[in-house]
Amino acid sequence: xxxxxxxxxxxxxxxxxxxxxxxxxxxxxxxxxxxxxxxxxxxxxxxxxxxxxxxxxxxxxxxxxxxxxxxxxxxxxxxxxxxxxxxxxxxxxxxxxxxxxxxxxxxxxxxxxxxxxxxxxxxxxxxxxxxxxxxxxxxxxxxxxxxxxxxxxxxxxxxxxxxxxxxxxxxxxxxxxxxxxxxxxxxxxxxxxxxxxxxxxxxxxxxxxxxxxxxxxxxxxxxxxxxxxxxxxxxxxxxxxxxxxxxxxxxxxxxxxxxxxxxxxxxxxxxxxxxxxxxxxxxxxxxxxxxxxxxxxxxxxxxxxxxxxxxxxxxxxxxxxxxxxxxxxxxxxxxxxxxxxxxxxxxxxxxxxxxxxxxxxxxxx
Amino acid sequence: xxxxxxxxxxxxxxxxxxxxxxxxxxxxxxxxxxxxxxxxxxxxxxxxxxxxxxxxxxxxxxxxxxxxxxxxxxxxxxxxxxxxxxxxxxxxxxxxxxxxxxxxxxxxxxxxxxxxxxxxxxxxxxxxxxxxxxxxxxxxxxxxxxxxxxxxxxxxxxxxxxxxxxxxxxxxxxxxxxxxxxxxxxxxxxxxxxxxxxxxxxxxxxxxxxxxxxxxxxxxxxxxxxxxxxxxxxxxxxxxxxxxxxxxxxxxxxxxxxxxxxxxxxxxxxxxxxxxxxxxxxxxxxxxxxxxxxxxxxxxxxxxxxxxxxxxxxxxxxxxxxxxxxxxxxxxxxxxxxxxxxxxxxxxxxxxxxxxxxxxxxxxx
Numbered sequence: 001x002x003x004x005x006x007x008x009x010x011x012x013x014x015x016x017x018x019x020x021x022x023x024x025x026x027x028x029x030x031x032x033x034x035x036x037x038x039x040x041x042x043x044x045x046x047x048x049x050x051x052x053x054x055x056x057x058x059x060x061x062x063x064x065x066x067x068x069x070x071x072x073x074x075x076x077x078x079x080x081x082x083x084x085x086x087x088x089x090x091x092x093x094x095x096x097x098x099x100x101x102x103x104x105x106x107x108x109x110x111x112x113x114x115x116x117x118x119x120x121x122x123x124x125x126x127x128x129x130x131x132x133x134x135x136x137x138x139x140x141x142x143x144x145x146x147x148x149x150x151x152x153x154x155x156x157x158x159x160x161x162x163x164x165x166x167x168x169x170x171x172x173x174x175x176x177x178x179x180x181x182x183x184x185x186x187x188x189x190x191x192x193x194x195x196x197x198x199x200x201x202x203x204x205x206x207x208x209x210x211x212x213x214x215x216x217x218x219x220x221x222x223x224x225x226x227x228x229x230x231x232x233x234x235x236x237x238x239x240x241x242x243x244x245x246x247x248x249x250x251x252x253x254x255x256x257x258x259x260x261x262x263x264x265x266x267x268x269x270x271x272x273x274x275x276x277x278x279x280x281x282x283x284x285x286x287x288x289x290x291x292x293x294x295x296x297x298x299x300x301x302x303x304x305x306x307x308x309x310x311x312x313x314x315x316x317x318x319x320x321x322x323x324x325x326x327x328x329x330x331x332x333x334x335x336x337x338x339x340x341x342x343x344x345x346x347x348x349x350x351x352x353x354x355x356x357x358x359x360x361x362x363x364x365x
Numbered sequence: 366x367x368x369x370x371x372x373x374x375x376x377x378x379x380x381x382x383x384x385x386x387x388x389x390x391x392x393x394x395x396x397x398x399x400x401x402x403x404x405x406x407x408x409x410x411x412x413x414x415x416x417x418x419x420x421x422x423x424x425x426x427x428x429x430x431x432x433x434x435x436x437x438x439x440x441x442x443x444x445x446x447x448x449x450x451x452x453x454x455x456x457x458x459x460x461x462x463x464x465x466x467x468x469x470x471x472x473x474x475x476x477x478x479x480x481x482x483x484x485x486x487x488x489x490x491x492x493x494x495x496x497x498x499x500x501x502x503x504x505x506x507x508x509x510x511x512x513x514x515x516x517x518x519x520x521x522x523x524x525x526x527x528x529x530x531x532x533x534x535x536x537x538x539x540x541x542x543x544x545x546x547x548x549x550x551x552x553x554x555x556x557x558x559x560x561x562x563x564x565x566x567x568x569x570x571x572x573x574x575x576x577x578x579x580x581x582x583x584x585x586x587x588x589x590x591x592x593x594x595x596x597x598x599x600x601x602x603x604x605x606x607x608x609x610x611x612x613x614x615x616x617x618x619x620x621x622x623x624x625x626x627x628x629x630x631x632x633x634x635x636x637x638x639x640x641x642x643x644x645x646x647x648x649x650x651x652x653x654x655x656x657x658x659x660x661x662x663x664x665x666x667x668x669x670x671x672x673x674x675x676x677x678x679x680x681x682x683x684x685x686x687x688x689x690x691x692x693x694x695x696x697x698x699x700x701x702x703x704x705x706x707x708x709x710x711x712x713x714x715x716x717x718x719x720x721x722x723x724x725x726x727x728x729x730x
Contacts, residue, residue, distance in 0.1 A: 067410030
């Protein structure tokens with residue numbers, strides 16, 4: 001087996017999930033993620049953990065949802081019991097067709113998802129981590145050859161996470177101490193309050209409240225957004241390609257918007273609920289192992305020298321204890337490159353210029 | 366998809382497991398059993414049951430066992446909780462290599478199995494059913510082309526089970542009323558007591574205490590075996606091919622034995638414990654959809670016009686309430702053909718002659 005598959009498994013088990021002897025682990029295996037699952041099984045054997053493997057197949061889910069009448073029983077006992085008793089959940093993504101559920105009616109999917117709220121919460125209460133095994137289907141979605149895509153995934157995953165965590169800690173401390181963030185680039189001059197908010201150093205480990213491998217971003221929950229912003233990275237949302245999105249904010253809310261393609265989809269997102277017109281997340285991508293967009297949010301939003309803003313729901317980890325942030329049924333990330341004629345400032349001091357941080361280039365903020 | 370895959374799934378869900386709306390179902394999916402799993406997912410959707418899919422891969426189990434130090438924690442909580450809360454367990458066998466675990470030390474496998482006694486008991490307390498999806502690996506083990514093997518499996522599985530259950534009921538009633546069974550053929554003259562024992566009409570449905578699909582046998586728990594018996598169907602036990610086994614019984618115990626190949630393996634089985642030298646099962650194969658041996662006990666022992674005897678453990682279902690039958694760590698089935706110059710008699714009356722039953726040929730017992 002490719003040595004990188006074993007390294008991936010070891011990073012996942014040790015750095016990301018911090019698995020200890022005796023931990024009860026659910027390993028969710030997507031179609032075609034068998035090789036990574038085998039390496040994870042080996043690593044869990046070495047660590048003396050107790051794995052149980054589930055099969056996560058979009059094709060099976062589609063067959064079930066298509067046949068069902070849509071009246072789903074809430075939180076079936078057996079699955080709830082499994083996650084309530086688990087210490088760790090490792091999700092090994094993959095798949096053989098990213099469009100495998102394309103013909104399932106959206107309301108059927110939503111009803112199924114609503115009926116599984118307790119199961120989802122039980123899973124999120126474990127030390128869960130999501131990762132992906134590079135499959136041909138994901139390579140196709142990225143527009144890449146299979147071998148090329150494998151290189152891409154392992155460049156993103158097999159980082160020196162300890163070193164990146166230290167670097168990201170500097171940005172977290174600046175954001176935690178700051179009150180206001182400003183982004184400036186072409187057709188972009190946006191100011192957000194981050195007063196009283198806590199940034200997450202998302203370095204792909206549950207020890208840092210970070211649940212994705214790869215990760216490599218620092219994110220917080222902004223408020224009181226004012227100004228305009230352009231997103232030059234295309235994104236596929238609900239199967240629709242959004243391109244050249246431009247938003248204008250007043251008093252924290254979107255008051256004007258446009259998109260170069262599928263503007264109606266953007267309108268529909270903004271109309272979901274009140275929270276969908278406000279920002280829930282400001283994230284700063286710092287994983288330079290990710291050097292291109294692959295239309296997969298797990299990778300795209302972590303790309304070095306980018307910033308993403310999410311319309312909708314905020315993460316509790318960024319908010320003072322007991323305070324709830326922006327609430328919404330949606331969380332839609334939009335990404336903008338910061339590598340050319342762009343600055344990110346905190347309280348008037350430039351922290352990042354043209355993609356380089358102050359501590360990298362030693363420029364004077 | 367091949368229409369037979371859907372028919373298989375429907376038989377499994379409706380006839381075998383008797384699944385009702387709201388049942389919590391664990392579906393264990395072996396490597397390469399994806400297509401059957403998809404058809405089962407569809408059927409469970411139609412019935413309004415709640416499936417959860419687990420991934421049963423010998424390659425993952427091997428990787429885990431090879432890496433583990435062998436000190437297994439008993440019955441991990443999460444897996445135990447899953448099976449304790451489940452109503453039904455459907456095991457979809459398959460696999461990509463029947464020798465996938467060939468290099469795992471036997472004591473490691475046994476230690477792992479011993480540590481999972483509670484999980485096994487919880488699973489056996491559900492309405493469980495085992496079946497197989499025809500894979501290339503199983504075709505290879507059977508010495509058959511893939512398409513040929515698919516024909517074989519669906520001939521065995523897609524029976525008129527209701528009609529077969531009625532036919533088998535006749536034999537069950539004869540055995541339940543009888544005291545003594547005698548088998549006679551070349552180098553075979555064997556008498557067993559079945560006094561007070563209850564035969565199981567194993568027609569592939571939990572409603573009949575039958576947990577295999579395909580099934581098609583009537584079995585009971587014999588005692589006080591006397592005489593000699595020859596087994597002309599070869600069997601692979603613990604990776605060793607046993608051929609032309611001949612056993613001599615006195616006072617219920619094997620007192621002499623021989624085998625045309627791997628006699629040492631037979632000796633080792635007989636030495637396991639006291640119960641290994643006594644019979645735990647007399648089974649009469651009645652599935653005429655199975656017309657050849659494929660070195661897979663799920664099929665071989667159900668073949669029409671054969672009888673199998675198992676050394677070792679008896680099934681509780683055959684014994685009076687509270688009575689325990691022959692106990693042993695092993696249950697090794699050995700098969701003999703009854704289609705030529707052979708009779709099976711109960712209390713001196715011939716019930717089957719040269720493979721044909723009394724009610725088929727109308728001969729006078």
